[in-house]
Amino acid sequence: MTGNTNKNTGSHPFIELKDLSKHFGDFVAVDTVNLQIGRGELFSILGASGCGKTTLLRMMAGFETPTSGRIFIDGVDVTDQAPYQRPVNMMFQSYAIFPHMTVEKNVAYGLEKDRVSKGEIKTRVSEILELVQLTRFSKRKPNQLSGGERQRVALARALVKRPKVLLLDEPLAALDKKLREHTQFELMNIQDELGITFVVVTHDQEEAMILSSRIAVMEKGRFEQVGTPKEVYEYPDNRFVADFIGTINMFEGTVETAGDGSISVASDEAGAPLTGLTDRIMENGVKVCIAVRPEKIFISQHEPENQEDTCLPGVVEDLGYFGNLSLYRIRLDSGKIVQVSAQNRRRSAERFLEWDDRVFISWPPRSAIVLTE
Amino acid sequence: MNRKTSRFVLSVLAFGYAFLYIPLASVIVYSFNDSRLATVWGGFSTRWYGELLRNEQVLDAAFLSLRIAVTTATFATIFGTMAGMALSRFGGFRGRTLFAGMIISPLVMPEVITGLSLLLLFISLQQLIGWPAHRGFTTITIAHTTFAMAYVTVIIQSRLSGMDQSLEEAAMDLGGRPLRVVFDITLPLIAPAMVAGWLLAFTLSLDDLVIATFVSGPGGSTLPMLIFSKVKLGVTPDINALATLIILFVSISVIVAWYAMRRMQRQTEKNMQTAAK
Known part of the structure; x- marks a missing residue:
């Protein structure tokens, strides 16, 4: 109209x-x-x-x-x-x-x-x-x-x-x-x-x-x-x-390969290439930021099998138990701290993860936000 | 040790009070003195009070003082409230600093200067336009209003700056035109400050000797002027009686004001308690 x-x-x-x-x-x-x-x-x-x-x-x-x-x-x-x-x-x-x-x-x-x-x-x-x-x-x-x-x-x-x-x-x-x-x-x-x-x-x-x-x-x-x-x-x-709305983990990096609505980003902070989905046309070498919300990240003690997901190894630096959910602060090998929140679905007397445990954090590419500004 | 200190503190207290109140007490006591000599006790009598009430000069002066004080207090409250509102509600208008300075200056100006300049003003006005034809009630009231207004302005301004301005904005938001909002919201909320300002202006006017002496003319004697001129000829017992009556009048007003304020405070406390429940 x-x-x-x-x-x-x-x-x-x-x-x-x-x-x-x-x-x-x-x-x-x-x-x-x-x-x-x-x-x-x-x-x-x-x-x-x-x-x-x-x-x-x-x-x-x-x-x-x-x-x-x-x-x-x-x-x-x-x-x-x-x-x-x-x-x-x-x-x-x-x-x-x-x-x-x-x-x-x-x-x-x-x-x-x-x-x-x-x-x-x-x-x-x-x-x-x-x-x-x-x-x-x-x-x-x-x-x-x-x-x-x-x-x-x-x-x-x-x-x-x-x-x-x-x-x-x-x-x-x-x-x-x-x-x-x-x-x-x-x-x-x-x-x-x-x-x-x-x-x-x-x-x-x-x-x-x-x-x-x-x-x-x-x-x-x-x-x-x-x-x-x-x-x-x-x-x-x-x-x-x-950054203003809620909590978020941000990885600064540069575009390595781009195409098919998907980009691969090299980031020193992450220590491994990160994948993101975007409609925008990006050129190689452009500075971008890959951002992931804590609740979108999976945490496990074993390396996940899905090869498409981004997967980063780290160590449990800190954890907080809130009853309905647990908050983890994971230190990556690069020294970067990543916040992860996980729902406590199962009821168990034993804690799932402890301080200094070696863990893998992962998320699917569609969970990653690509920010240029 | 403790006992000694407290004795010292008590004697200082007693001395302080004695210094303040013995002169007042002696005035009251000697007002009942039968003797014509102010310093020699000649037995108890109330004759000076009777004489005072028959003395038309004193009665006229007292009545003139009261009329001036009431008129001054009323005008000073009206103008002072307007000035206080202008200073605290109209933002940083052009010339605000100058306006504020000129409103407040009578507070620090020596009374002699204020009195003299007003006298010169009245004389030149009389020569130019023939008004004021003679000096007395009108000129004293104008002079008193100019300086009493400064005190009222300060009181109103401090009350307004302590008041949440969004109250007036809310009233305007709800459809009240600015002048309506002043009468609906602002004035009822600053009413206690206006009463305080009125009382202060009343007291200042009643009390003033210097300015009144300058701007008054023949036949226009206020009570302080009368007392002062009488004392110049020697202290007479009827002055003691007059002073006693003034002390009584002031004491009663203070007690009434204090009682009214305590009742208001109690009411507020009661409201707060109900709110807390």
């Missing part, structure tokens, strides 16, 4: 950022970002602190004016609109609940500013408090609530106006681990039920992986990769994304 200018088809992106930049003096917080988010998506912006993700979110909410670029929401250019004019609501990292108002008053505030009739305010507030399970706290003041309850007040207050987009700044960072896991699923259910587009900013990759339909990995004001959690984890575009 390229070239279709009819805005009612729903084929246009719901949120669109065009060449968006923000400079603070000489510091470039957001650097010509382009992004399209579809209606009803739960989109995460993932990055370490200081990468510009919060600035990006605050530009979408209207608290920061972009240095250049435009922001479109549902086909309307909102770049010059004030925060109170945008069809967007935000949930703040500190929750920013008004301490001098009851839960009920906090939630009703946005509707009162919209001059909604008293009766409708009442029904809508009680509906949304029902949804976040806070009905019995409606007359309480914020200082009588726990962290998780405050988080739900903030969520209810932002949702009650039925915004087109809900922006969430580190929504779960202030909660403890157990509550965080529970709330993650609650957030997803609410998003599913209301069909509002969510844009979440987070530094917690696990949170981003579980919650999102798509993730943008951000670094130094730019997007390194935008994709589904699976794409970002299994098919990282570059070294930064591969």
Whole structure:
């Protein structure tokens, strides 16, 4: 449907950022970002602190004016609109609940500013408090609530106006681990039920992986990769994304032979030629990186028979038993440490491997990620 | 050893308190002195209090001082709050440093200079536009507001910088226009600081002698000015009575303020306990 200018088809992106930049003096917080988010998506912006993700979110909410670029929401250019004019609501990292108002008053505030009739305010507030399970706290003041309850007040207050987009700044960072896991699923259910587009900013990759339909990995004001959690984890575009999301073993080397969508890489770190699959056309002598996730690697005391797999000998340097899985740190002959994780499928009193055992680690070529950038 | 130290500490404490409170106590005691001579005890009497209440000069001065203090405190709180908001919520606007410096300067300016410059201002204004026609309530109130406002600004600014700015952003995000947000969110949250600022401005104005002396005219004597001019002619027992009444007034206000603050604190603690349950 390229070239279709009819805005009612729903084929246009719901949120669109065009060449968006923000400079603070000489510091470039957001650097010509382009992004399209579809209606009803739960989109995460993932990055370490200081990468510009919060600035990006605050530009979408209207608290920061972009240095250049435009922001479109549902086909309307909102770049010059004030925060109170945008069809967007935000949930703040500190929750920013008004301490001098009851839960009920906090939630009703946005509707009162919209001059909604008293009766409708009442029904809508009680509906949304029902949804976040806070009905019995409606007359309480914020200082009588726990962290998780405050988080739900903030969520209810932002949702009650039925915004087109809900922006969430580190929504779960202030909660403890157990509550965080529970709330993650609650957030997803609410998003599913209301069909509002969510844009979440987070530094917690696990949170981003579980919650999102798509993730943008951000670094130094730019997007390194935008994709589904699976794409970002299994098919990282570059070294930064591969290293940032989860754990990964990387072997630097040069292409020795290439052809048939498969390359052989000579790597001093590995001590043996590594095989990788790639669609890209590579020339001999090009520097590449072969990356393998710890859970994709097999570990055994005997040399595996399959000749196609990459196989490297090493010694168990360290091991950790986690119950459901074991983590191994294997020192190769080159001195390189490789991390391997293995599921503990069998129940046995004896440990399978011990420190200083001689082992072979192997993986099939399709498990190896070929990175050039 | 321990006992000795504690005796030493106690005597230092006693000396300190004695130094501070014996003069006050003697003022109170001598206010009940029947003798006309301020330093000779002539038996117990409350006649100086009666005389004080019949002395129109004193009553007028006290009433003028109160009117000035209330007006000053109110205007200083309004302007000081506005200045404090400008300094802590409007970012780094052009001329911010200059503005901050000029707002705060009355705090460090010698009172004599402030008083003299304001007097010169009022005189030239009178020559130019005929206002103020005479110096008194209006000129003293303006002068007091200019320096009391500096104190209020500092209090409001420190309260605002301790307040999470995302509260105001959240209100704006929910559809509140900036001015509406000030009344809905900012002012209720800084109300305690505004009350503190008002009380401070009130006290400063009530207390001021130097600036008031400069900018006042004939017939416009505040209470401190009256006391000072009376003492120049010698300490009379009715001054002791007046001082006693002021001490009583101040003590009661302090106790009321302290009690109100303790109640507020208890309420907060109670809320915290409920939250922890």
